Amino acid sequence: MDGNGRWAKERGLPRTEGHKIGAEVFEKICDHCCDIGIPCVSFYAFSTENWARPQEEVAQIMDLLRHWLQKAEERQEENRRRGIRLRFIGEMSKLPDDIQQLAQDAQKKTKAHSNMICNLAVNYGGRQEILQAAKRLALQCQRREKDPMSLTEEDISKAIYTPEFPDMDLLIRPSGELRISNFLLWQSAYAEFWYSNTLWPDFTTQELDKAVADFAQRGRRFGGAQ
Ligand code: IPE
Ligand code: MG
Numbered sequence: 001m002d003g004n005g006r007w008a009k010e011r012g013l014p015r016t017e018g019h020k021i022g023a024e025v026f027e028k029i030c031d032h033c034c035d036i037g038i039p040c041v042s043f044y045a046f047s048t049e050n051w052a053r054p055q056e057e058v059a060q061i062m063d064l065l066r067h068w069l070q071k072a073e074e075r076q077e078e079n080r081r082r083g084i085r086l087r088f089i090g091e092m093s094k095l096p097d098d099i100q101q102l103a104q105d106a107q108k109k110t111k112a113h114s115n116m117i118c119n120l121a122v123n124y125g126g127r128q129e130i131l132q133a134a135k136r137l138a139l140q141c142q143r144r145e146k147d148p149m150s151l152t153e154e155d156i157s158k159a160i161y162t163p164e165f166p167d168m169d170l171l172i173r174p175s176g177e178l179r180i181s182n183f184l185l186w187q188s189a190y191a192e193f194w195y196s197n198t199l200w201p202d203f204t205t206q207e208l209d210k211a212v213a214d215f216a217q218r219g220r221r222f223g224g225a226q
Contacts, residue, residue: 001026001043003175003199010199016060021201023064027075032205034082034116036212040165041118044183048091048125062096065122069102076109083115089161090124119162126185133159133186160186167191170215172208174200192218 004018011017026043033041046061068075079086088103095103103122136159140146146155157163168184168191176197180188194211196203219226 001045001200002173002177002181004201006175007199007201015057016064018199018201019061019064023068025201025203028205029203029208030084030118031078031082032208033118034084036209038212039116041116042089042121042162042168042184043119044121044124044181046090046122046124047182048123048128049182051123062099066096066099066102069099069106072102072106072109079110079113083113084110085113085117086110087117087119088122089119089129090122091128092123094123117165119165121183124161124183126180126182129160129184130156130186156186162187170194170211172196172211174198174203190220190222192220 001022004022005015006018007021008015008018026045030041030043045065050061051058078084086106088107092100092103133156137146137151137155141148141151157167162184165187167189168187171180171183171188171191172194173179174196176195178195184191192215194214196207196211198204198207
């Protein structure tokens with residue numbers, strides 16, 4: 001979800017206003033993904049690199065996340081009706097305690113919902129995720145639960161944050177940037193990319209539909225020949 005800051009700047013507003021609208025758009029797009037039958041969607045909310053932003057902006061983003069989680073009760077009804085399961089991916093232990101608690105509650109409350117999984121990546125980094133998986137597997141090898149030479153790609157897929165999810169199919173990158181920015185590196189190995197110049201606060205359900213329709217036209221060969 002990129003371009004919140006530029007969106008605000010274009011309007012002479014503080015960056016936080018962009019983040020605020022961005023959070024509303026996130027909800028709308030998440031619901032729409034569920035409505036059109038997408039089984040799993042992941043949103044990049046805050047990266048391990050975003051801590052480098054001015055402290056005030058980081059605090060404001062955390063506040064937004066806190067408020068969003070606090071109003072989870074209203075949201076809970078919507079999630080239940082739609083069947084959206086909420087999951088957090090990232091190094092959650094570095095977040096303020098109350099946010100960790102709220103996030104855990106939200107995960108618990110939506111655990112049984114089975115129409116769509118919504119992953120919210122917070123303090124997430126793709127390299128960090130792979131590093132953690134490597135450590136976990138190394139420990140298992142040390143305990144002789146696994147043989148290092150017999151490790152498979154599937155072992156890594158199971159050791160990362162998203163063990164129960166399939167690989168990513170479609171990666172949508174808004175705001176005109178043409179880079180992956182450390183997002184779901186392992187999972188996106190064969191993802192189809194879709195770029196858009198739209199700043200995230202202006203992103204619409206129609207644009208999502210366009211991306212999905214475009215994706216449906218692509219010939220995916222996964223390295224094979226047609
Ligand atoms: C994305 O918008 C939100 C977060 C990374 C939290 P940006 O804040 O990166 O917006 P730009 O890139 O400055 O426009
Ligand atoms: Mg940005």
